[in-house]
Each structure stands twice: as structure tokens, then as C-alpha cells.
Amino acid sequence: MTDPAKPAELGDGEHLQVLGYEDSFHRSMSLWANFALGFTYLSPLVGVYSLFALALTVGGPPSIWWIVIVGAGQLLVSLVFGEVVSQYPIHGGIYPWARRLWGKRYAWMAAWVYIWAMIVTITAVSEYGSGFAASLFGIPADATTGLLLTLGLLVIALAINFSGTKWLARVARIGLAAELIGVIGLGLYLLIFQRKQEFSIFFDTMGVEGDGSYLTAFMGAALAGLFLFYGFEACGDVAEEVENPARRIPKAMMLTILVGGVSALFSFGGYVLAAPDLQAIVAGEDADPIPAILESTLGPVGAKLFLIVAVTAFLSCVLSLQAAASRLLYSFARDGMIPGSRWLSKVSAAKVPVNALIVACTIPAIIAVLVWINAGLLVPVTAFAVLGIYVAFQMVVLASLRQRLRGWKPAGPFTLGRWGLVINIVALAYGVFAMVLLAMPGASGDPLTDWVVLIGLAVVLGTGLLYLLIARPDRKSTAPEGDAVAVADEIRVRTGAVRAVQAPRT
Template sequence: MSGTDNEKLPATDPSSSSTMDPDDALLLAAGYKRTMPRRFTPLTLMSLSFTLTGTWLGTATSLGIALTEASSAGVLYSLVLAGVFTAILSYGMAELASAYPIAGAQYYWAFMVSDPSWAPFASYMAGWVNVVGWWMGQAATGSLLSGMLLAIAAFNRPGYEIEPWHQYLVFVGVVWLNVAWNTLGARMIPVWNKVLMFLSLAVILASFVTLLVCSREHYPSAKWIFTDTTNSTGWPSTGFAFMLATMNGIFSYAGTDCGAHLAEEIPSPSKNVPKVIMWPILIGFVVAWPLAVAFMASIYDLEAVLNTPTGFPLVEVLYQGMGGSGAGATVLMALYAVALFGCCAANGTTNARILWAVSRDGAVPFSRVFARIHPVFKVPVNAILLSGTVVTLYGLIFLGSTTVFSSMISALIVFLQTSCAIPQAILLVRGRSQVLPPRYFRIPEPWGYLTNAVAVAWVVFTDGLACIPVSYPVTLENMNWISVVTVAVVGFILMLWVFDKRMTFRGPKVDFELMRIRREEALGLVDRRVGLEEGRFGGEKQS
């Protein structure tokens, strides 16, 4: 693939870039020259984040699992619990994004807050864990969309049996349609996501009103909707089963770091990216929870939902909620599929940025190839193609075992959350005031320490929880393969480090003095405008 190398610039005299855009000047000090246009606005990037996290879609597509684990209360309150802790994890991440608004995000943050003696290794691990997590996220959304499309077909054509190879072929089509969109339609991505966000909000409102009106003759009891925690997993503890259901809630909020990976494509990223990270969590909960209530109020035959021949419980929920109207359920499912395609496309957009960002410093094999920005499309086309290829190969597991594939997809929670927790854990070890630089968005103490500590503890807890089988007794058919997948992937990453990158990878080439100057210039403008008091910010990282 033709393209231009993402140019890496050496340290320069501060005066040489004095006439540059302030965002570009700070990026230059961070070790990079901007090679993609800042085509996003705060609204369009927030739209992409909302579309990607798709909390309402995550809730809708995981209904069957959550209902099995902890019934209706598991669906509703797992959203609350997961939302609170995801917000805390993302709050700490938003502060780091303000301090270092670089597309590498976790990869770059880990380097900047670590001790220089082990910063390259911390950066390398955070970067790879994040890349793998997003590959799994892309596979997850592609899997859900392919399953949804085949479920619509099976619903409207009784007798049609979905085979694994059917889903794989649709999955491949979805993946490469997203590759084409993220390449050929790159200029339209900001507008597309803005339109899609408002379309999604309209679909959510229409679903909420229609389901409640059409199902008014057969509402289940309020007690069932809001308090039933029937445990159908086989595990003896209802509380434990509820915590398993919480993993579905976490999945519904996954991807809140996407805005940080497009920081170099938005103006004033140190101010705007924290908003992009936090607002979609709040908006996602506000729209997803009432919709989840409407879903629960629509169900009058739970057995039919859990044993639907389409393999997609949402279809049966919508059918029951629409008063038995197959046409109505099909129309809603089609609209959900459009929104889910947008989620898939946004995953591809973000994933390519991460791979491109870590490639700029040589963290992956053949880094020069994947660090190129196409001269016409102005996006990392090679990184987009590699991601599409890797995800396509992931999908081959469909043909062998859907159980193993599901475990691999569930592992995205482990990898994505862990990548967000790594730099926050380093902050706790080294001391926030010792390593964090002046920044526009700052969590005051002691809340900063508390935020990072709770975030890290939550990730450690849920990483362990994710490895537990969701059904008991455990058999080969329902075994949870996440631990196996995690060990295999981390083992590969460590082998690559030991035999190659340990000797060649040094991390980002940062001009610390120039970065300090540019940051002070930017914050000087902020101070004059909003009257921030002197001494509000933390200390500087020492080079």
C-alpha cells in the first residue's frame, strides 16, 4: 500500500515552532508531527464515542445472557453498577488524556508516568494490551451484527437453520465493508457519526414509547421487572450470579477510551477529549436504562425469549413487545442493525488509530508499514487493512467452536479495562504529584488518588470475574476460555519483547523541555480566560 511515513521529528529549538498552531506545537514536543487533518469537532467526536460505546445496543444484544444469570433485576442494575465503576475508570483516564492528548493514549501515558528505567516496557505492554483489546472489540461487534442479520432472516423465514459458516461469511462481509468505509469514506466519518447519533436517539425513543404502548395489555408485575433475581446459571449463589451479569453491563460501556485515540484529529484536545470520554457514559446510561425497563415490561413469555430459534433473544423481546407484530419487530431490528453497523465502523476507526499510533515508535513488527498515512485518504490505510485481516482470522473460530469464540470476545473486557488501568496503577506507585504535569483537567486530591485506586481495584476484580464460567457445573461445552486466551496472547506479547523489542524499542521520542514550554504557553491562555489559580496543577515528570 502506497503512503507516506508518519514523520518523526527530532527535538527542536522552541522558537522554531513559535508560529505553529498550539496543538501542533505541543504534538511536536511530544515527538510527532501531525499527519492527519483535525476533521473532528467536539460534537462529532462525541457522536463517534456514543455510537461506538453503544450502551443501549450492548444492553439489547446481551439480554439473553443477563436474563439467564440474574433475571430482570440483573439486566437493570448491572447497568447501574457497571456504569458507576466505568465512569470512575474513565474519569482517571480523562485526566491522563488532558495531560497527554496523544493518539497512543494508554501506550503514551504509561511511558510518561513511568520511571525512565522501565518506561519502555510499561509503554510496550500497555500499547499491545490495548491493540489486542480493540481487535477483540471489533470482532465482538462484527459477530453481534452478523448474528443479528441472520436472526432477522431466521425470524422471517421459519425453518431456516443458521449454520456457523453462514455467520462467518456474513461476519467477513461486515468486517471488510467497515474496512472500505473507514478508507474510502474517511472524510464522511464525522458527519456520519453525528447523523447516526441523532438517529440512534430517535430509535431509542421510538422503541421505548412503542414497546410500552403495544405491550400495555400484558405487562409483567412491577415486582418481577425491578426485583426478580432468579438465577438460572447453576451457581448456588444469587449474589455471585448477579456479579456475573455485571460483566454484560461492563460490555455495554466498553470503548470509552476511543476519544483519546483520536486526540490528534480534534482541536484543543487537552480540553475537549476529557469531555468526549465522560459525556457518552452519562448519555449512554440515561438512554439505556429506560429502554432496558421497556424491554423487561415487554416480556410475557420468558421461556420463549431464552429459547428463541433465531438464537437472538432481542428478536423475541421485540416481537412480544410489539404485540405479536412480526413486521414491527423486523423494522425495529433493522434499525438496530444500522446502529450496530455504525458501532462496528467506529470500532474500525479507533482500532486503526491505535495500531498506527504505537507503530510510530516501532512497538509492532513492520512498524514503518503500519505507521504510514495514505496521501489521498489521510488515514492509516495499512493499519486498517491489518486490523481487518486479524479480525477476519479471529472469526475462523466460528467454524470450530462458538464457545471458544465467545470467550475470546469476552476477553475484550479484560484487555480494554486492563490497558486503561495500567497507567493509573503506575500513578499510584510513583505518586501523582511527582509525575503528572500541569493539565487543563485535573482531579483534586485526595479524590485523584481515590479515583485511581478504585479504578485499579475494580479492574483487578472484574478481570478475575471474567475468567469464571457463566454456567455450573462446568463442562467442555460451557467452559470459559478467557484465561487460556489471555495467557496465550500475553505470552506472545512477552516473547516478542524478549526476543526483539527489548533490544530495539525505546518508546516515544519526547522533548521534555519543549513540551514543558508549550504546555505552559497553552495553560497561560487557559489561566487568563477562566482565572485558574496559580499552583492548581501537579508536578512535572522528570526526563
């Protein structure tokens, strides 16, 4: 019997019709599979391993607190995203959200930045994963081997993505298990059985500040958290392949942040407490300390098992990144907003955007070849990725705040109610703070090195703006834009009509 006091919800197909689209995908992804996709994209194992030595060298053991600070800030961003995706559960994430909250040209710039940030991230994760694969198979990690293993990870992920959403979900769940074993399981083992430091070490700067202020050193270590906490938005990129996405995706995004944060804390903390020579790591004498920590605590066999877990996690991360990037490209193409729109918007018999997936594999492969030619390119091409992600995020947060001030009351089943405006403002303030930290120039004395993050972002923004002004893709698209208030009103009308019909049956 229906409760007339409980708000009715639109069916998935009806909700899409309100937004101007028809169902084109299999809705075979559950809440846990959607969470697994976001979690393996966020990948605390990848983030912690990549930045552990840098964080300790710059900020010492207290740099672990950036995981808490950034996790809290990104949780606020995920709450804002949750309200948006609950009203707009459509493929593409950042692009359709920015379009429906603001407009076509604004969405073009947000998506352009986000696409390139994701593509570069796919390359970077594949490159870092190739090092683990080389260690696992006992292969010398030279440039050519690294290229072949990087391309191998990209192609294997592409093949799995081609097979359909069910296989994507299965491998994402395997990756989730690998991540949890590799970060929480190993972290707990190190904390309980291999601890060589006291817990008070997380409040000991170990002299990293030198003669200056520790605040400067601590702020310099912010990347330890900022690099880690994105990927949760991928849960929304595949919205049309999720059952009841308006309710499940917000939960999946918040779970990704919470579980990812706890996992990262266990992992980072475990490595610090188990380090046999922590002072050498902080002093910068050991640039890659985790293998030595694993060898000393797990032994050769245990270290080899961890490598299997790590390679699985890296592969799953590449898989999730490709899936998210392809859905964004598909969404962009479906609205006629990108060159080759008809080709990119093609969906295969397995109900996946096959051509968009090819692009999400091919361009990272081309960048990998360029890195093989000049290894020094890896850092410059990836340096802007984190800032690009945060810029795209905050464009959605800003657009959401603008609509609230114009009277928008989110109409999806997930809402923040009266707290929405406050959370939106604080999330935007956090995002601006994070972008300032990411954009701060270095102090090496080499202008190219010190300003590479802003240079990379300027190149991407400049090329996107030029294409927008010259090709005017916004004029070629008739898809809806800036309709947050109107769509919310229509959803309320439709759910109200449903309640009116159901009420006499109670």
C-alpha cells in the first residue's frame, strides 16, 4: 500500500524523458558496482604510493593530516554533486551538469578542461602502473619496457571496457577488493605487527621546516591530499547504466570519499610507522621508500604478493578512468558539441560508447609514446591534471550556487534541504583554497618548472577558448541548457501527479 505522505519518484526512463533523452544503455550497475568504479578511479593505493616520499620530504609525518583536510573538503563537493546528479542522472557528469546549471559555452570550457585532465591522468596512472608490472615480472624497468607495459595496461583496460558494463562492474569490484587489501589490510598489518615508530610521530615535523616556519612546509605538502581525492565524480559519469541512479549515485560518491579517506589514512600511516629509517625518507635520501618497507616487513614472497595486488589496482584504475572519459566524450558528442560527434556518439551492440572508448585509449597511448621519446615530459604533462580536475569541479559548484541564488530548489530524491546553500558556499570556498595551493609556483629557480602547472592549464584553456570562438560548437547543439529551475518544477509536477493518482488506492 502506498504512503501518500512519501514523495513519489520518477522511474529511470521517465526521468530521462523529462531531461530530453531516451534510454540507450543497460542499467546493470548496482550501487556497489558504481561505488567500486569511483573508488578504483580515486585509488588510494595509487595516490599514496605516488606521493608518500614527496609528502614526507616536504611536510614530514604531519603531512598525513592533509588526507583529513582534503577529504572533508571534497566530501562537501560530493554533497553538491549529489544534489545535481540526483536531478540530472545522465551520462557525462561534469559536462551535462555544467550545461544544465549554466549554459552551453560554460559547459564547453568545463568539459574541455576536464577531458584533457582525465586523458593525462589515464597516461600517468598507466605509466606508474608499468613500474609495478615490471617489478612483478622481474623485467628491467627501462624506457622501452615501460612503454610496452604502459600500452599493455591501456589495451587490456580497453578490451574489458569493450565487453560491456557487466564486465566493467566485475573488474571494478575486483579492483575494489585489491585496493582494500592493499591499503586497509596491509595498513592494519603494518600498524599492529610492524610498528617501529610511536603515534606521536604524526605531530613531529622532524626538522623539515629548517630555519623557516613549519606552516610553509605544511602547505607545501598539500598535494599529498589534493592528488588523492578525485574520482568520486566518475560514479555520475555512467549514470545511465545504473539502476535508480538519482538515489544511488549520491550515496556511491560519498562512500567513495569516506572509504577512500579511511583507506588512505591506514596506508599512509602504516608506511610511516613501519619505516625502519624514517629520518632517511624525510631527509630525501630514499626517493622510493615503499619497496624497502615492504621487503623489510613482508619478506620477498609477501612483497611479490603485494605487487600482484598493486598491478590489479592500477589496471582497475585505468579501466575506470577510460570508462569515465568515454562517457564524458559520448555525452559531449550526443549534444553535437565536439568534432566527430556522430562517430563519437555511436553505441555498440554491447551498449558501450565504443568509439569514445577508442579515443580514451589512443590519445593516452600517443602521450605515452611522447614520454618514451622524452621522459622529462611526464611531469609537465601531468602537473596540470590535478589543477584541471579541481577547476572543472569548481565550475560545477559555482554554477550550482548561481542557480540556488536564482531560486533553484533541487528536485531529485537526494537533497540537502535548507543546508544546501551553506554547504554550496563552503564547498566553493574550499575549492578556491585548493586551487590556490595547486597553482602556487615552485621555488626551483627554473621558470618552466616552477610555473608548469599554470602553463599547462593556460594552454588547455586557451585552445578550448579558441575552438569555442572559431568553430562555435554551441551553435550546432540544440540540447537543453540552463534549465535547472524549469526541470525541477516539471519533476515536482510529475511526481505530484503520480501521488494524486495513487492517493485513492491507499
